[in-house]
Amino acid sequence: MIQPNDNPKSESRNADYVLPPIGGNPGTSENVTTPGSFANPACIKPGSAGASTFSSPNSTGMPSLPTKTAWDFMPADWTCTDLENYERAEAWQAPEGFTAVTQLEHARLGTITPQMQRVAEREPHLTAEQVRDEVAAGRMVIPANINHLKYKLDPMCIGRASKTKINANMGASPVSSSTDEEVEKLHWAERWGADTVMDLSTGGDLDATREALIQNSNTPIGTVPIYSMIIGRKIEDLTPEIVLDTVKHQAEQGVDYFTIHAGILKSHIKLAKNRLIGLVSRGGSLLAKWMLQHNEENLMNTHWEAICDIMREHDVTFSIGDGCRPGGLADATDELQLAELVEIGKLTERAWRRGVQVMVEGPGHVPLDQIEFNMKAQRQICHGAPFYVLGPLVTDVFPGYDHITSCIGATNAAYHGASMLCYVTPKEHVGLPKKDDVKQGCIAYKIAAHGADIALGIPGVRDWDDDLTRARAALNWKKHFDLAFDGDTARAFHDEDLDVDTDFCAMCGHDWCSVRISKEIQEWASGKADGFDRGKTKKSPGLTPEQQQILEQRGHLSPEEIHKLAAKAKGKLTAKDDSGKASCHSDYVDPDEAKEVAPKETLVQLNTAEAHGLSKNDSII
Amino acid sequence: MIQPNDNPKSESRNADYVLPPIGGNPGTSENVTTPGSFANPACIKPGSAGASTFSSPNSTGMPSLPTKTAWDFMPADWTCTDLENYERAEAWQAPEGFTAVTQLEHARLGTITPQMQRVAEREPHLTAEQVRDEVAAGRMVIPANINHLKYKLDPMCIGRASKTKINANMGASPVSSSTDEEVEKLHWAERWGADTVMDLSTGGDLDATREALIQNSNTPIGTVPIYSMIIGRKIEDLTPEIVLDTVKHQAEQGVDYFTIHAGILKSHIKLAKNRLIGLVSRGGSLLAKWMLQHNEENLMNTHWEAICDIMREHDVTFSIGDGCRPGGLADATDELQLAELVEIGKLTERAWRRGVQVMVEGPGHVPLDQIEFNMKAQRQICHGAPFYVLGPLVTDVFPGYDHITSCIGATNAAYHGASMLCYVTPKEHVGLPKKDDVKQGCIAYKIAAHGADIALGIPGVRDWDDDLTRARAALNWKKHFDLAFDGDTARAFHDEDLDVDTDFCAMCGHDWCSVRISKEIQEWASGKADGFDRGKTKKSPGLTPEQQQILEQRGHLSPEEIHKLAAKAKGKLTAKDDSGKASCHSDYVDPDEAKEVAPKETLVQLNTAEAHGLSKNDSII
Structure with a gap:
């Protein structure tokens, strides 16, 4: 498993790396x-x-x-x-x-x-x-x-x-x-x-x-x-x-x-x-x-x-x-x-x-x-x-x-x-x-x-960015938005298109998610940092009043649609099976289309050994 | 009178300077x-x-x-x-x-x-x-x-x-x-x-x-x-x-x-x-x-x-x-x-x-x-x-x-x-x-x-900026917004606070307008470029549908207030006297306050000769 200190390029990181004591509360x-x-x-x-x-x-x-x-x-x-x-x-x-x-x-x-x-x-x-x-x-x-x-x-x-x-x-x-x-x-x-x-x-x-x-x-x-x-x-x-x-x-x-x-x-x-x-x-x-x-x-x-x-x-x-x-x-x-x-x-x-x-x-x-x-x-x-x-x-x-x-x-x-x-x-x-x-x-x-x-290169400053990148690589949307400077806006923008926290987003959809593919590759660090795992696919938690207001001002969704997004935390959407994957449900996507983009397979770990001329059992990296 | 070519720092300007063929139509x-x-x-x-x-x-x-x-x-x-x-x-x-x-x-x-x-x-x-x-x-x-x-x-x-x-x-x-x-x-x-x-x-x-x-x-x-x-x-x-x-x-x-x-x-x-x-x-x-x-x-x-x-x-x-x-x-x-x-x-x-x-x-x-x-x-x-x-x-x-x-x-x-x-x-x-x-x-x-x-330093590129600066110096709001890349947004933002095109804006008000003071100084080029004169103070022209929408989404004014701004071109606001100065009227400013900030004097041309130890009749620059 990758350790946070392993990336040789993080020169600005302190020897005793700890998570920065922040969430999405911008301020001092x-x-x-x-x-x-x-x-x-x-x-x-x-x-x-x-x-x-x-x-x-x-x-x-x-x-x-x-x-x-x-x-x-x-x-x-x-x-x-x-x-x-x-x-x-x-x-x-x-x-x-x-x-x-x-x-x-x-x-x-x-x-x-x-x-x-x-x-x-x-x-x-x-x-x-x-x-x-x-x-x-x-x-x-x-x-x-x-x-x-x-x-x-x-x-x-x-x-x-x-x-x-x-x-x-x-x-x-x-x-x-x-x-x-x-x-x-x-x-x-x-x-x-x-x-x-x-x-x-x-x-x-x-x-x-x-x-x-x-x-x-x-x-x-x-x-x-x-x-x-x-x-x-x-x-x-x-x-x-x-x-x-x-x-x-x-x-x-x-x-x-x-x-x-x-x-x-x-x-x-x-x-x-x-x-x-x-x-x-x-x-x-x-x-x-x-x-x-x-x-x-x-x-x-x-x-x-x-x-x-x-x-x-x-x-x-x-x-x-x-x-x-x-x-x-x-x-x-x-x-x-x-x-x-x-x-x-x-x-x-x-x-x-x-x-x-x-x-x-x-x-x-x-x-x-x-x-x-x-x-x-x-x-x-x-x-x-x-x-x-x-x-x-x-x-x-x-x-x-x-x-x-x-x-x-x-x-x-x-x-x-x-x-x-x-x-x-x-x-x-x-x-x-x-x-x-x-x-x-x-x-x-x-x-x-x-x-x-x-x-x-002020020491420690980039740690925040690296953590957000780790959350992004892990497709951990909650952590992504917790770390974002303005998490309310980022969350509202995400849920506007797709109100499920799953292993892709509305930008590319499931099949095209390069981050998901990177995560599949067994020997890569990408998406596997300690403490960043996304866990099971979750319903997005429903919009706060601030997040509702952000969507209102954008004017792309009707008040009813925003209300649905806001109320959904109390709703009945649940994971469809025991794989931990929710359906790729969105209130604003046609159900057939939603099914089509829903994850059909669990994460396939791709072993790269063969591509390098080694036995599958060799760990090349 | 200042000529557009007089500024020695405009190296990128062509010898035969002409106004760029644009208004506020962004595009190619x-x-x-x-x-x-x-x-x-x-x-x-x-x-x-x-x-x-x-x-x-x-x-x-x-x-x-x-x-x-x-x-x-x-x-x-x-x-x-x-x-x-x-x-x-x-x-x-x-x-x-x-x-x-x-x-x-x-x-x-x-x-x-x-x-x-x-x-x-x-x-x-x-x-x-x-x-x-x-x-x-x-x-x-x-x-x-x-x-x-x-x-x-x-x-x-x-x-x-x-x-x-x-x-x-x-x-x-x-x-x-x-x-x-x-x-x-x-x-x-x-x-x-x-x-x-x-x-x-x-x-x-x-x-x-x-x-x-x-x-x-x-x-x-x-x-x-x-x-x-x-x-x-x-x-x-x-x-x-x-x-x-x-x-x-x-x-x-x-x-x-x-x-x-x-x-x-x-x-x-x-x-x-x-x-x-x-x-x-x-x-x-x-x-x-x-x-x-x-x-x-x-x-x-x-x-x-x-x-x-x-x-x-x-x-x-x-x-x-x-x-x-x-x-x-x-x-x-x-x-x-x-x-x-x-x-x-x-x-x-x-x-x-x-x-x-x-x-x-x-x-x-x-x-x-x-x-x-x-x-x-x-x-x-x-x-x-x-x-x-x-x-x-x-x-x-x-x-x-x-x-x-x-x-x-x-x-x-x-x-x-x-x-x-x-x-x-x-x-x-x-x-x-x-x-x-x-x-x-x-x-x-x-x-x-x-x-x-x-x-x-691509030749000619900065001319656009310089023209907008000239319009700004002349307090010519119409030209300012015509030259702006997104004139609708700039106009809407301006009128949100003050719906008269006069010789100051809501940022500082009349008495504090540094641009107005610069223009007063007789020997300065500021605000005096040919073709940029603002003419008489004008009512702002009323908002277009695009501009109304921009204010609506900002959410600071009520629909009624926006409607007033949109309809005002047909309204009855007129200049109060023959000086060409409109009252500093704004629908959203208390009338007493508005009177207070209205221009009380016409433009005073400040002659700087004396400050340089010369007779008032000497033109020092």
Whole structure:
């Protein structure tokens, strides 16, 4: 009998293989890995001071490590006592009376915080020491406002050494949605795997919505504070006092990260001249307007250190906004975008010098061939600070499907170095997402994140896929759907055509099932993994209300037919004989036809010995 | 005023830029390009005998040209009279009495066929000479059975020098579907942009279905003849006579390409031993079973030349099947897959020697990091024969969403060298696709193909995206939706929230519209392209039946609300004043709120001169 460890190609599998502790409950990221020791030597930075200098997975797609880290941008009042080892906590002395507040400051002191511990639990391929060292190097952030930790926040990390994360945007606009709706969307996004949630409200009661999201979320909450700053006033009336007051208020509320568009400068404005679609970032365009009307430098940039000091006090993480991100393929990777990126690199250094954690936001529309360059440029210029990208879309002509156009770009972005992917929903460019759009956006982005993590070879990540393949090979439909990210949809789709869990499906029917034929071959592992046997053919269990709704919206079956499918678990369908095979019954297949495709013979084990010129009794493999 | 040619980054644009001749009618591939001269020097093979030796786009992602071409595998009875120039028609003498039948044979004689002419019309960046030379080199096929040309077939090509193509599978299975349904699906697939259609029927009246598809299709039809060969018999009863009879019958019917799994050999069978899911190709697993039971070599391989000769007679193109394609990430790029690929390379050479056009099929589940290697391996081993890939899926755990998991892989495959992408629908792995699944599969794959073509820099391809960006910048919703691939869906999504075409959308509302702010800036091109002006704010035109159905299935609005949206074109909503601005009316927004977000001021043109230290009258840009 085949053992799960026998496949020589499963390099990412841990020595002590155990089944991942999941079923079909999508949700937090730790679902998809197995506990175990960290064993991928490619993940150890070559020539480093030891395994403690952990870096990002070293795949073919991943750009090389930047030459500098946050250790190169220490606060002016810290003293280095050992220049040769300046990338270690032991080499530094904090100023007298210093008390660490942010995760970055704790890491600089060599401290492992409870949040780092928790992160290591959620990223089984990382130790708490490795998490600390990545945070100290600035390549990982743990967005955990000390005021949000008082509620239900479950600490997580964002950084290329860890699994790829996804963010779901929500928020009321003046035209649509309310506070209650937003809390409902929060829970919905968390159910479908969002790792962080941004509240982008520009309408309704902003303060109440934000408060409600913070109190109800397990995930970090991000905001774009400029939205609150200009409610009830024109952008031209924005002052440094309003900026700092708003930042302070939201930091006290418990927001975990702030998008602040401090990278766009007055000198950049002329570079937008020939763009097809100017500035598409709301924050960026508002601040450009402010600069034009005041003829002054971007006040977010000129007051950066004051903003940093407020954020440090509560450990709010920066997500430095890309106010000049392209709004179409034509504008991607242009002089303006890169000029802003250089300034963002400087802001990263300035924030690190104030002890604040930093991630950096990136472009929304980028042709596939330019994605790798974009990721490399950010990684070098921002010294490895985690990159948080929106999409990017790889074509502009599919509005209504931009969760797909963009998750293609997102997968490639993560593979080439992005740490968090901001989802895009089917409503992008045309309206505000409804509940199902949030689900579709989350799922497209879980696909992107997981697909990239597999490609990057993050230890343990592919085990989930391999188990589903084992279930598929065993024709074990129940296990197949239990393991599926959205088992309800997969089950509903299956039962729509054939409501019996038997040893084929409606795609090919019995005689044509290649998986069944593979299973027949005696010496093959296919379909024979321990714990994956399908057992006897079963009636499909009947549809849950969720599954019924999925079929209803597809509109291919009448309500009566769906009702039958839903009620069938109580029905009288039974196996016809003692072979354990049910009839190939489906309510929607003509009975004669159904009989025709029903299994007529039990599994024939094909011995391949003769085909290899050996006696039938020889076991050739 | 900005001219369409002003953007210096639009390298792919032709000198004589004209609007592409499309609206929102997705369909044939030529929609997305502009006529004009071929001007991309990167596409000329360096050091070639001249522009006539055209090769694939030379992007960063594209593997280098293979060292051999079909010119290295000429029929034994052709004579080379000029060895130095053996890659040109002039260097060869056909045997006496030779009459060319296949496109490959015509190309070898230097002839430009009417089909090559038509292909050049549909690929405006290629001349008919270039098409001929690509066909002669074996890097392009024109699947056009001479018997299908008698009906409605519109000749198209598959090859990396041309735009990426997509295939839609259909076909009745024993459990589901009928002939009429399949013809309806054919038209539906063609409407949504399928470039070829494969009839994979394994149930119903196979012969009648095939006949109906051939008579009704504008697109080439492919089949897997082994499916017909075993209807009514066991696989072990398959004989060479049955194989040749079936191939002959389908060739006479007018099938344009055949998938034949001749690459899997007896010696390969033991290599599947440790695979998690054995063989998932129906043809591959059936032939493996045949070999095991007969203890003989694959009869498709041993009778290859006889099959070739039948196919040549009607110009049927090979699509050499990959019977050993992986069925899960765990089995990707393994020894078995590569062993079969080597044999497929030999079959390619053998087919070329018989004058038959060849494309080659590729894997269905491949982690993102292995896709480039897979494409390179195929390109070298099969000497540049067009690669026709299924997906590949980049993760296995999202059944119900495999159109998405696979279109990510497909985009990358095309970017790295695949010429045609076989779609995967949401029903993959769980059942047979319904009509809407066909649409969803086609759209996901049009996204993949178009996204890859943009990245490859195929001349003219991005113009479509740039026009949509111009419409978006001008806030010209009508043009936006006319240009969208699926305008009905985009329009329905827009009107769901806000049924007025005004200078913002429901995503941000008026005050927050970055695109509106960009347009305000006097000296920027954004939103000011000729022919894209939105004119006065208009009522949205009311929903078509298709758009109503899209909203119905989303289920967010009541039937009454949808009815209102549909009927509103006849309604009484008018612009409130002479400014051309309609009120920000929406039936689904509270009237006070609507008033609040309505435009209170006309477009303010922001002059940026002062911000740059110049007099307001100076035009700085």
